[in-house]
Amino acid sequence: MDDTTLRVLATIVPLAPLAAFAINVFFGRWRLQHLTGLIASAALAISALAATGILLGTLGRHDAAIVMLYRWIGVGTFQIDVSFQIDQLSTLMMLVVTWISFLIHVYSMGYMHDDHGYWRFFSWLPLFVFFMLVLVMADNYLLMFVGWEGVGLCSYLLIGFWFEKPAPQAAANKAFWMNRIGDWGFMVGVILIFLTFGSLAFRDVFAKVGIAQSELLTAICLFLFLGATGKSAQIPLYTWLPDAMEGPTPVSALIHAATMVTAGVYMTARSTPLFAEAGPALLVVAVIGTATAVLAATIALVQTDIKRVMAYSTVSQLGYMFLGVGVGAPIAAMFHLATHAFFKALLFLGSGSVIHALGGQQDMRHMGGLKPKLPITYWTMLIGGLALAAIPPLAGFWSKDEIVNSAFFRGQGYEWFWAIGVTTGALTAFYTMRMLWLTFHGAPRDRHLYEHAHESPRVMTTPLIALAVGAALAGLVLGWPPDAGWVHQYLGPLFERAEAIDYSRIAVLATISAVAGVLGLGLAWLTYARRRPDPERVARTFAPLYTLLVNKWYLDAFYDHNVAGAFRWLFGASWAFDLAFIDGFVNKLAAGFQIGGRNLRRLQTGIVGNYALTIVLGLLFVGAAYAYLRLRQ
Amino acid sequence: MDFIAPLIFVILAAIVVAGGLAVVLLPRITGSALSMGLSFLGMAGLFALLGAETIAFFQVLIYVGAITVLILYGVMLTGVAPAGADRRLFFQKQAGWALVPLKFVGVVATVFALSFQSNVVQQPGGDLEPLANAVFRDYAFPFEVASVLLLAAMIGAIALVKRGDD
Amino acid sequence: MLSVPLGWFIAVSSALFFIGAAGVLVRRNAVVILMCVELMLNAANLALVAFSRRLSDATPRGSVFVIFTFVIAAAEVAVGLAIVLAAYRNQPTVEVDEIHELKG
Numbered sequence: 034m035d036d037t038t039l040r041v042l043a044t045i046v047p048l049a050p051l052a053a054f055a056i057n058v059f060f061g062r063w064r065l066q067h068l069t070g071l072i073a074s075a076a077l078a079i080s081a082l083a084a085t086g087i088l089l090g091t092l093g094r095h096d097a098a099i100v101m102l103y104r105w106i107g108v109g110t111f112q113i114d115v116s117f118q119i120d121q122l123s124t125l126m127m128l129v130v131t132w133i134s135f136l137i138h139v140y141s142m143g144y145m146h147d148d149h150g151y152w153r154f155f156s157w158l159p160l161f162v163f164f165m166l167v168l169v170m171a172d173n174y175l176l177m178f179v180g181w182e183g184v185g186l187c188s189y190l191l192i193g194f195w196f197e198k199p200a201p202q203a204a205a206n207k208a209f210w211m212n213r214i215g216d217w218g219f220m221v222g223v224i225l226i227f228l229t230f231g232s233l234a235f236r237d238v239f240a241k242v243g244i245a246q247s248e249l250l251t252a253i254c255l256f257l258f259l260g261a262t263g264k265s266a267q268i269p270l271y272t273w274l275p276d277a278m279e280g281p282t283p284v285s286a287l288i289h290a291a292t293m294v295t296a297g298v299y300m301t302a303r304s305t306p307l308f309a310e311a312g313p314a315l316l317v318v319a320v321i322g323t324a325t326a327v328l329a330a331t332i333a334l335v336q337t338d339i340k341r342v343m344a345y346s347t348v349s350q351l352g353y354m355f356l357g358v359g360v361g362a363p364i365a366a367m368f369h370l371a372t373h374a375f376f377k378a379l380l381f382l383g384s385g386s387v388i389h390a391l392g393g394q395q396d397m398r399h400m401g402g403l404k405p406k407l408p409i410t411y412w413t414m415l416i417g418g419l420a421l422a423a424i425p426p427l428a429g430f431w432s433k434d435e436i437v438n439s440a441f442f443r444g445q446g447y448e449w450f451w452a453i454g455v456t457t458g459a460l461t462a463f464y465t466m467r468m469l470w471l472t473f474h475g476a477p478r479d480r481h482l483y484e485h486a487h488e489s490p491r492v493m494t495t496p497l498i499a500l501a502v503g504a505a506l507a508g509l510v511l512g513w514p515p516d517a518g519w520v521h522q523y524l525g526p527l528f529e530r531a532e533a534i535d536y537s538r539i540a541v542l543a544t545i546s547a548v549a550g551v552l553g554l555g556l557a558w559l560t561y562a563r564r565r566p567d568p569e570r571v572a573r574t575f576a577p578l579y580t581l582l583v584n585k586w587y588l589d590a591f592y593d594h595n596v597a598g599a600f601r602w603l604f605g606a607s608w609a610f611d612l613a614f615i616d617g618f619v620n621k622l623a624a625g626f627q628i629g630g631r632n633l634r635r636l637q638t639g640i641v642g643n644y645a646l647t648i649v650l651g652l653l654f655v656g657a658a659y660a661y662l663r664l665r666q
Numbered sequence: 667m668d669f670i671a672p673l674i675f676v677i678l679a680a681i682v683v684a685g686g687l688a689v690v691l692l693p694r695i696t697g698s699a700l701s702m703g704l705s706f707l708g709m710a711g712l713f714a715l716l717g718a719e720t721i722a723f724f725q726v727l728i729y730v731g732a733i734t735v736l737i738l739y740g741v742m743l744t745g746v747a748p749a750g751a752d753r754r755l756f757f758q759k760q761a762g763w764a765l766v767p768l769k770f771v772g773v774v775a776t777v778f779a780l781s782f783q784s785n786v787v788q789q790p791g792g793d794l795e796p797l798a799n800a801v802f803r804d805y806a807f808p809f810e811v812a813s814v815l816l817l818a819a820m821i822g823a824i825a826l827v828k829r830g831d832d
Numbered sequence: 833m834l835s836v837p838l839g840w841f842i843a844v845s846s847a848l849f850f851i852g853a854a855g856v857l858v859r860r861n862a863v864v865i866l867m868c869v870e871l872m873l874n875a876a877n878l879a880l881v882a883f884s885r886r887l888s889d890a891t892p893r894g895s896v897f898v899i900f901t902f903v904i905a906a907a908e909v910a911v912g913l914a915i916v917l918a919a920y921r922n923q924p925t926v927e928v929d930e931i932h933e934l935k936g
Binding site for chain 2: 836840841844847848850851852854855857858859861862863864866867868870871874877878881882884885891892893895896898899900902903904905906907908909910911913914915916917918920921926
Binding site: 649 | 768
């Protein structure tokens with residue numbers, strides 16, 4: 034592909050959604066109304082096709098192509114361009130983002146059909162896609178930060194989409210605040226990068242990575258990772274994501290499962306050259322990722338809201354991805370990112386379909402027995418669920434396995450990460466099965482809702498089927514054979530990886546994790562289908578543990594009482610300081626001016642002649658001064 | 667021939683200065699206005715003497731024609747006020763008269779001290795062409811801006827004198 | 833060829849300028865003050881043209897300046913008279929001493 038074609042395609046990819054946003058936000062409300070959905074979907078289709086064109090056009094190419102649009106900032110040596118880095122990593126992300134977004138846009142045309150904010154929804158959603166594409170295509174940290182903040186803004190707007198209700202407002206604010214903390218970290222990291230390397234472009238920074246001191250590099254990476262924990266909902270900043278489920282379900286699927294929350298993983302993978310040299314930073318990433326994976330999975334076990342189960346599951350899966358980056362397997366992490374985008378988007382859209390069918394009911398305690406009513410939803414969600422539970426040969430199995438296996442092969446105590454990862458896999462299978470069973474099987478627990486349930490329209494089920502195909506096959510297509518599949522060869526030139534692949538050991542490890550998955554499924558089936566053991570009795574027997582999980586390890590409460598409380602005290606104190614000192618000073622100053630003004634006003638006689646005389650006196654003075662200076666020479 | 671130009675200069679300068687003094691000193695405002703026109707006319711002569719025929723032409727057109735007439739209209743509209751009692755504050759009048767000759771002497775002294783005594787050179791062919799070239803080529807943009815200024819002044823003048831309801 | 837020294841023109845210019853300045857200071861009638869301002873502008877014009885002839889560049893910059901001064905003068909007298917008329921309508925006097933609403 035020649036440079037001009039690449040340039041045109043790389044410009045179309047982000048600009049198509051931006052154009053859709055511009056059209057819809059200006060004309061949507063009064064003129065276009067329900068046309069906005071079509072416009073946005075068409076723009077996304079164009080964008081997705083252009084991204085595919087870039088993939089096909091750059092397949093044989095190993096170096097990154099830089100598409101510079103214009104110089105954004107040029108102050109001395111500080112030069113920032115608006116330019117895109119088209120390499121394997123960004124192309125993969127572009128594909129995932131555009132295609133999943135396209136399917137979700139189509140789905141939303143059905144899901145949001147009766148909402149009075151239809152045009153608003155189809156304005157923010159393409160805007161989000163635009164910022165997400167800027168984030169993944171940027172060739173420097175500052176442009177990436179622009180996308181980073183932009184997706185945060187759109188996330189805020191879309192979580193609070195139903196802003197008439199208090200809960201979405203609160204959730205949107207929480208998401209925004211939590212993300213601010215992370216963004217602060219990212220910003221500090223970016224500033225440190227500039228101070229250290231004198232540039233923000235990826236290729237410059239990574240080329241000069243050797244000149245930084247090790248401690249400084251560690252600090253940079255930890256700050257960047259703090260940003261990633263905010264955006265990708267990791268400990269300690271993960272609590273906003275479950276609350277973000279207050280937004281419309283397609284938003285949860287697109288932003289809070291498939292794309293935006295993976296930005297942190299992408300950024301960490303993109304910064305691998307920094308992290309690799311940064312001493313303990315990668316270990317921190319791995320530990321945080323693993324801890325988040327376990328914590329979120331345990332909380333997901335006891336949630337009753339179908340979307341919150343999915344939310345905690347997302348947090349947990351993101352933890353896996355960070356584990357992958359942390360143990361030095363960014364390819365596996367990106368692979369899991371791609372497959373997860375498929376099956377998690379599918380699960381969210383499926384649960385959206387269920388919620389749609391039940392007229393807004395999200396509580397699984399009111400569901401049950403919906404399988405005959407919602408056959409397409411059921412079968413597609415089953416595929417998605419099994420993919421999430423990492424049952425071979427579905428997508429999740431290959432990618433997740435590769436992450437935990439990478440930990441195992443690393444050795445040196447990293448086997449513990451593998452063990453925790455596999456255990457968490459069993460937990461994942463358990464809560465997935467629990468969710469599927471409570472929703473679709475058993476006797477209907479709410480007769481009224483059950484009677485009125487109906488399968489979703491074609492516009493919603495078609496994306497479900499498309500995503501189900503992806504969730505079923507993506508792992509095999511992209512990742513077979515293990516460690517040498519298409520995705521590995523494609524991303525291979527970007528990352529270092531182990532040369533030798535030990536298939537016999539992989540087979541053993543894969544069997545272990547598959548058995549763990551099946552075990553989790555089976556246990557959940559026994560518990561919820563056969564009631565042996567009876568779930569209520571289990572809850573009573575392990576009452577302290579159950580309470581701990583239901584209260585989400587008390588972390589939300591801890592943040593509310595201690596952290597937020599401390600800040601409230603701080604704010605109160607600064608307010609008092611403001612009143613006493615800053616306002617006091619300003620008031621005194623103002624009083625001084627008042628007295629001065631009262632006396633000086635006598636100079637204003639109101640007689641024009643006096644003013645003219647003053648001017649002439651000034652002229653005289655200047656003339657005299659000039660003559661004096663000239664004559665003195 | 668050498669004495670003719672200085673002679674013309676002296677006559678024109680006398681007209682200009684006398685006209686200016688009359689503007690300030692004549693008690694009746696209509697007298698002031700007419701003396702101002704006379705002074706402007708003399709100034710046009712001085713411009714011509716300098717070889718700036720175009721400027722002289724504009725001087726007659728704009729100052730002697732337009733501005734003098736405009737001022738006369740202003741006099742007409744505000745009425746000819748009788749000379750009232752002098753009620754200036756802060757010795758305004760005395761200060762004014764005292765300062766001006768002082769300053770005048772200072773400037774003339776400075777001018778001659780700086781030796782501006784070389785003669786003014788007159789170029790053949792008039793000044794219309796170089797002036798037109800300068801205004802419409804080198805200073806085309808300021809020229810356009812000046813037209814905007816005139817438009818603004820026009821609108822401003824109308825807005826200022828417009829009565830509330832007509 | 834003229835044989836009038838440049839300094840003479842400057843002397844006339846400054847004489848006229850200070851006559852105008854004196855008028856602004858001592859006269860009380862707003863219209864007369866406007867006339868005096870016009871005299872001062874004219875004096876400045878004379879100096880500009882005189883210097884311009886003296887320098888005798890290809891581009892007569894001083895004369896161009898004078899053109900712009902004409903524009904300014906026209907605008908100034910139009911707006912100035914409008915202000916005088918507006919003030920006169922508000923309070924029927926043109927004596928600037930009697931208009932001192934802005935006294936501090």
